[in-house]
Amino acid sequence: MELTVEGLSVARGGMPVLEGLTFTLTTGNILILRGPNGSGKTTLLRTLAGLQPPLAGRIGLPPEAIAYGAHADGLKATLSVAENLTFWARVYGTTDIEPALAQFNLKGLRNRAAHSLSAGQKRRLGLARLLVTGRRFWLLDEPTVSLDQASVGLFADAVRSHVAGGGAALIATHIDLGLAAETLDVAPFRADPDRPTRTPTAFDEAFT
Amino acid sequence: MELTVEGLSVARGGMPVLEGLTFTLTTGNILILRGPNGSGKTTLLRTLAGLQPPLAGRIGLPPEAIAYGAHADGLKATLSVAENLTFWARVYGTTDIEPALAQFNLKGLRNRAAHSLSAGQKRRLGLARLLVTGRRFWLLDEPTVSLDQASVGLFADAVRSHVAGGGAALIATHIDLGLAAETLDVAPFRADPDRPTRTPTAFDEAFT
Amino acid sequence: MERTKQSRDAWNWLWEWANPVKFMHLTGKALPWVVGLTLVTLIPGLIWGFFFTPEADKFGSSVKIIYVHVPSAMMAINAWAMMLVASLIWLVRRHHVGALAAKAAAPVGVVFTVIALLTGAIWGQPMWGTWWAWDPRLTSFLILFLFYLGYMALWAAIDDPDTAADLTSVLAIVGSVFAVLSRYAVNFWNQGLHQGASLSLDAEENVADVYWQPLVLTLVGIVALFVALVFIRTRTQLRRRRLHALELRERMADA
Amino acid sequence: MIALLVRDLRLAVRAGGGFGLGLAFFLIVTVLVPFAVGPEGETLARIAPGILWVGALLACLLSLDRIFQLDFEDGSLDLLATAPLPMEGAVVVKALAHWLTTGLPLTLAAPVFGILMNMQAPGHWWIFVTLLIGTPALSMIGAFGAALTVGLKRGGLLLSLLVLPLYVPTLIFGAEAATRGGAGMAVTTPILMLAGITAGVVAFLPFAAAAAIRINIR
Amino acid sequence: MIALLVRDLRLAVRAGGGFGLGLAFFLIVTVLVPFAVGPEGETLARIAPGILWVGALLACLLSLDRIFQLDFEDGSLDLLATAPLPMEGAVVVKALAHWLTTGLPLTLAAPVFGILMNMQAPGHWWIFVTLLIGTPALSMIGAFGAALTVGLKRGGLLLSLLVLPLYVPTLIFGAEAATRGGAGMAVTTPILMLAGITAGVVAFLPFAAAAAIRINIR
Amino acid sequence: MPDLGKYAEAVLSAWGISIFLVLALVGLSWRQSVVARRQLEAAEARAAKRGKSDDA
Ligand code: HEM
Numbered sequence A, B: 001m002e003l004t005v006e007g008l009s010v011a012r013g014g015m016p017v018l019e020g021l022t023f024t025l026t027t028g029n030i031l032i033l034r035g036p037n038g039s040g041k042t043t044l045l046r047t048l049a050g051l052q053p054p055l056a057g058r059i060g061l062p063p064e065a066i067a068y069g070a071h072a073d074g075l076k077a078t079l080s081v082a083e084n085l086t087f088w089a090r091v092y093g094t095t096d097i098e099p100a101l102a103q104f105n106l107k108g109l110r111n112r113a114a115h116s117l118s119a120g121q122k123r124r125l126g127l128a129r130l131l132v133t134g135r136r137f138w139l140l141d142e143p144t145v146s147l148d149q150a151s152v153g154l155f156a157d158a159v160r161s162h163v164a165g166g167g168a169a170l171i172a173t174h175i176d177l178g179l180a181a182e183t184l185d186v187a188p189f190r191a192d193p194d195r196p197t198r199t200p201t202a203f204d205e206a207f208t
Numbered sequence C: 001m002e003r004t005k006q007s008r009d010a011w012n013w014l015w016e017w018a019n020p021v022k023f024m025h026l027t028g029k030a031l032p033w034v035v036g037l038t039l040v041t042l043i044p045g046l047i048w049g050f051f052f053t054p055e056a057d058k059f060g061s062s063v064k065i066i067y068v069h070v071p072s073a074m075m076a077i078n079a080w081a082m083m084l085v086a087s088l089i090w091l092v093r094r095h096h097v098g099a100l101a102a103k104a105a106a107p108v109g110v111v112f113t114v115i116a117l118l119t120g121a122i123w124g125q126p127m128w129g130t131w132w133a134w135d136p137r138l139t140s141f142l143i144l145f146l147f148y149l150g151y152m153a154l155w156a157a158i159d160d161p162d163t164a165a166d167l168t169s170v171l172a173i174v175g176s177v178f179a180v181l182s183r184y185a186v187n188f189w190n191q192g193l194h195q196g197a198s199l200s201l202d203a204e205e206n207v208a209d210v211y212w213q214p215l216v217l218t219l220v221g222i223v224a225l226f227v228a229l230v231f232i233r234t235r236t237q238l239r240r241r242r243l244h245a246l247e248l249r250e251r252m253a254d255a
Numbered sequence D, E: 001m002i003a004l005l006v007r008d009l010r011l012a013v014r015a016g017g018g019f020g021l022g023l024a025f026f027l028i029v030t031v032l033v034p035f036a037v038g039p040e041g042e043t044l045a046r047i048a049p050g051i052l053w054v055g056a057l058l059a060c061l062l063s064l065d066r067i068f069q070l071d072f073e074d075g076s077l078d079l080l081a082t083a084p085l086p087m088e089g090a091v092v093v094k095a096l097a098h099w100l101t102t103g104l105p106l107t108l109a110a111p112v113f114g115i116l117m118n119m120q121a122p123g124h125w126w127i128f129v130t131l132l133i134g135t136p137a138l139s140m141i142g143a144f145g146a147a148l149t150v151g152l153k154r155g156g157l158l159l160s161l162l163v164l165p166l167y168v169p170t171l172i173f174g175a176e177a178a179t180r181g182g183a184g185m186a187v188t189t190p191i192l193m194l195a196g197i198t199a200g201v202v203a204f205l206p207f208a209a210a211a212a213i214r215i216n217i218r
Numbered sequence F: 001m002p003d004l005g006k007y008a009e010a011v012l013s014a015w016g017i018s019i020f021l022v023l024a025l026v027g028l029s030w031r032q033s034v035v036a037r038r039q040l041e042a043a044e045a046r047a048a049k050r051g052k053s054d055d056a
């Protein structure tokens, strides 16, 4: 299985941010997205996850293969750790949340309401969700925000074992995760605002 | 001027998290708070900022000396970068936002609405707020979340020049900021739930 | 995919209109004529109606209100129909002109609605002895006013222009269905006080020619006025949309 | 789907009594009106079915932004959109959860509150029946409005503005049927119309609402 | 302080027309009641002042959670609490901003909407006067309720529940004065009571509200 | 000026309001159109200049 991206252009707020991206991610691999703040990593991941349409180009991926992990964790403050996780497990048609709890060291917190977790504990719960999706391709947007060194280690282990088990991960991050991975820097693909093809003549569909 | 903390205990959600903290921070210095996720750094900073009362102990600090930077940035999505910053400047009785914009490389974004910023750009704006407060003591909770390497550098520069100008900073963080600073690890001060002094007799005062 | 977003088909001669460049060009040419038509129909029609119509037996001189009330009430309803069609064009064909024409027409529709409501109320006071009555036609017209308000508020509340276009178009469609439904509901709920279809050719209800002729003139005039205003305002919207795109690009170049 | 329903119901219950609050608001509106209008029994009895319908409608309205707004803010809506659930299904489930926590309790309580408004015997029965038929439409229309405004910061009032005109037909037929029923007149036509609106709304609006959500989160 | 007022007004205007929406909701409530109650002019005229007051009150109520909730959610309330502003001052300023964007427009519009309810001549004047005196109290009480519920996820309905009983005295005296004034009777007593409530509320509630906020954010 | 009799007030106010509102709408549309055209021209000019300086 592979995720292929050809000549992809993505836009945010009506403005192209990245153009002409081409890459392939096959199972068993990790690809790290790098790029300065505001370069379009989040936009790219959202487009790949199907949340917004691409401006141009082709995305090829097997259906039902993607699990997306966003800046926000989507936790319900009044539900407990176990309830939050069970919900996502049922949505994705899986049932067992124990391995996920164990992997992210959440067993001791399982009955705590999510609103009483610290920033890093919330994040760990958000990441544990990935394990219960059962999806092959993980698209992760700055997954290690707020995590301490030990938790970053837990996360890296989780990614490694996921990949070893036939998964793949595309991770946008600013820090070094200590993973054996290829790196894709998005900076060179920044959209050029004055590219002539986008300004044929005034008004000629020139609204992006 | 100095911030002194003596025998401080702090609680979160009715549960003591740190006990017996003692330290002093004088102007011209930086103190880095370290500790694993959930160890109580946020709780400590909120207590020092006066947002919650301490459980025990004494906090000595000059009045009107503290600027607090939380996990959340307090930005108004519909206001522009300059409007957001001007508001805080006026609240703190200062007027000039230009140095802050320049320091955090926000000049190009000054008329952008805050909701159209990327995660890292928002964070930079949140940090720029510190500069317009004119306060000596900065209490910062994971200030570099979402920042790329270059922006972390900008932040470190800002802290350095603030401290050089007679300020001080107390920073909770999980990453290495490259600052010359003392470090305080809060892990050894973790509250011990079964310490006898807090449970004199059953039910008697044993509610915290 | 072709370079333009729209694929070509037999109806292309029609869709050509919706190309922004074509639209700007054509309306630029047509605008003086439409404005001219407005001037030569609306003004004489109004003058004729105001100065040169006799008093009616039942209405007295208040009959002159008909020349402002009826055209604006008619256009208020037709403007919504035009917005519905324009919204459908945007949703189906993704032509910006469609969405922006709908956006441009809404304030015109609201002003006509307000005029019809106010003049109706002013006319109602001497005729029915009340400013307002919960008559089916009045009531459903008031609901139409609410739909206009909601539609405009939704446009104003969304920043991204294409998102706003999509959502307001969905609202226009669903709203139209409910506007029609309300009309039936209100009819069922109450019997009318308001004038019947006096313009129909039905002999009994028909108004005398002395009133009818200037009214037709003002009706033509108000349609021309509407078209002229929608042209002008759509051109403004297109320019603003283009300006928005340019500003985004400028911003990107700065950043 | 069932997981979503269970979660939404659980959240409604946990959030400080989802059931109770809609009811309480309804009660307060029916209490405030006599205060404002004055206590004459006859006027009150005359306007009772109408006021009860308006009260139910407003109680419904106030809880609408719960349907999608919280999920949008904490990011779960994005995650749900990438999950293997059709968005239309999610919309229907969420409208259903809203009805179970708001519309249904209101329906059950209305006959009792009717007593406060000096309502007479068959009126209680008819206010119950009309609300039972009409409130599902209110929840579904509300879900559509919530879907339209989900991206907007504090879209609460805008939501009311968009939704209330859409509620008008339901309100007219519902209140008309309740009033006629209470007065012992024939109610078949308005009841049929009310049922027709509910059926139509439940059949078609999920698609419009799902489209609106997809547009809003992109 | 002025900076805060300016910011709040600006936010209200930016958020898709802060002024317009409260008004629109008010209009809609006054329109819905005739739909529900039926169109007979006489009944309507009788209940008009009361319904207008209830409508204004509900329009006020719906916009209350804007006062502090947004600031709490995005963290600005924490930051404001550590800023050199007395919390009492912030509360007053925010209540004032709420009144300027909600209460004042409602007051100005009420006489016009009275026409829809078949209201007769001096009634318009009295509904205007009573709302002008009473709405500041509504905003201030609302700010207190909002302060109490600010920490709660989607406290909207709970807020209504807490605030509505507090609104009852204002509503009773306001509606009473408006009704009497419309009928040409003496209004001095209810107007004085109304003014007294407003004065008392504005003098004391800021302290309670500020205390509630300090407790809620800790 | 025709004699409007007892309806003078109604007729004149109805016509007055209508004409005022229509003129206001026309004026507003016109002004917005002028402003938008001016702003767009300025922006196009800036864009053209930027394009050139980039080439250089
Ligand atoms: C607030 C009060 C009123 C409102 C909202 C109102 C609204 C309307 C509407 C919506 C139409 C229909 C236009 C169309 O379908 O093309 C209309 C037409 C008309 N109205 Fe009114 N009206 C009001 C009061 C009055 C009064 C008081 C009179 C006269 C006594 C009047 C006389 C007419 C006439 C003669 C027509 C043309 C009927 C036709 O040919 O279809 N209206 N009005």
Ligand SMILES: Nc1ncnc2c1ncn2[C@@H]1O[C@H](COP(=O)(O)OP(=O)(O)OP(=O)(O)O)[C@@H](O)[C@H]1O
Binding pocket: A012, A013, A014, A015, A017, A035, A036, A037, A038, A039, A040, A041, A042, A043, A044, B115, B116, B117, B118, B119, B120, B121, B146, C255
């Ligand atoms: N809603 C929006 N409207 C307009 N522009 C936006 C919007 N959201 C983001 N942008 C802009 O789009 C660009 C790409 O943003 P994106 O969030 O994809 O960056 P990123 O690479 O994820 O950055 P970070 O590392 O800071 O998270 C940025 O320049 C940002 O300012």
Ligand SMILES: Nc1ncnc2c1ncn2[C@@H]1O[C@H](COP(=O)(O)OP(=O)(O)OP(=O)(O)O)[C@@H](O)[C@H]1O
Binding pocket: A115, A116, A117, A118, A119, A120, A121, A146, B012, B013, B014, B015, B017, B035, B036, B037, B038, B039, B040, B041, B042, B043, B044
């Ligand atoms: N509202 C709450 N109710 C109960 N317990 C809470 C609450 N908020 C936090 N806690 C608990 O208090 C402890 C300290 O939390 P705090 O947020 O101070 O940690 P932290 O050091 O900032 O962690 P992180 O690095 O993850 O941000 C944690 O164990 C957390 O689970």
Ligand SMILES: [Mg+2]
Binding pocket: A041, A042, A043, A141, B118, B119, B120
């Ligand atoms: Mg990002």
Ligand SMILES: [Mg+2]
Binding pocket: A118, A119, A120, B041, B042, B043, B141
């Ligand atoms: Mg923390």
